[in-house]
Amino acid sequence: MQKLNSFRKFLTFFISAVVIVSVWATSASGQAQLTERSKLAINGIGPIRVGMTVDEASRSAKVRLLKAGIGGLSEELCSYVQPQGEPKGMSFMLTKGRIVRVDIRNKQVTTIRGAKIGDTEDRIFSLYPSQIKATPHPYVGRSPYNGKYLTFVPKDAADKNYRIIFETSKNRVTSFRSGQLPQVEYIEGCA
Template sequence: MNSKAKLLSLGIVTVALSSLTVGTVIAQTKLTNQSKFFINGVGQVRVGMTVSQAAKAAGTKLIGDSPNNNCYYVKPEWEPKNLGFMVTEGRISRVDVWRDGKITTLKGAKIGDTEARIKSLYPGQIKVTPHEYVEGGHYLTFIPKDQSDQNYRVIFETDGKRVTQFRSGKLPEVEFVEGCS
């Protein structure tokens, strides 16, 4: 093969790989049940985004309560189910995973995990406090060590044995026991 044919061949391979990479990146930006949950967001959605920015990052329409309120929730139009975004002052301030949500944290924590598992995933970083409404239940609050994350928390709610829901976001909203109520 002459050098011109080699260059042409390499150029085609590069274009094909670039297209594949772009397609993969686009596919990964859509919010799904496999999206990872972390201290200041989920998938590509971050605390601090406007609802419009979050919808674009999620790759789906976000629907919900009237934006005329100081605090309201939006959620993906279709999937993932049982995922909500608290909006305060026009920006995403918290992310909630309810009931049988399949989304996990970066370390794999999920609904149904035992309190012991949560403590083992985040050794020395979980503060345990009594649940406000569930007798015997707890709030397991992940407190980050990183100085840049000090204004964020992840809170796992339990029935005293297992995680029933969890949320992350900025202080003080992440600590609102009753959401926007």
């Protein structure tokens, strides 16, 4: 009888260990990958967060990030990377080797609240009630910039240095970005 109880305890322990290891392995390999379904937050997108290095972001998102274009400032002050291959229409601004801003030009990508390219200005106001500051686009009067900047200003003190900015033209969102101040407010990226 005692051998049977010892065997049951061992079997229970063994099965529990297998279950724990299986759950851990599944959750470790099931980390989010950067895709068009990734949601833009005030401080990043999907598994990529403001403050990460390119290597950290690449590992976290399971996608290689490659240098994109040349800006007007030195690379140390400002540069861009973008995913190799998919998802398209997504880029990351870097300052001193760390991600500070996410730019979206992909019609499939949405914010956590569901805002996306093509939405009307009214929809943005409804998704972020009492938190949108509307200003004329800095280049108003110069085609195609006959729109606005709709800036989401967070109420939470912990997020006071972050913004989401929706650029509009003819009452529709044409692109959007999120990140930390002051970089998120740069009009022409690194230029």
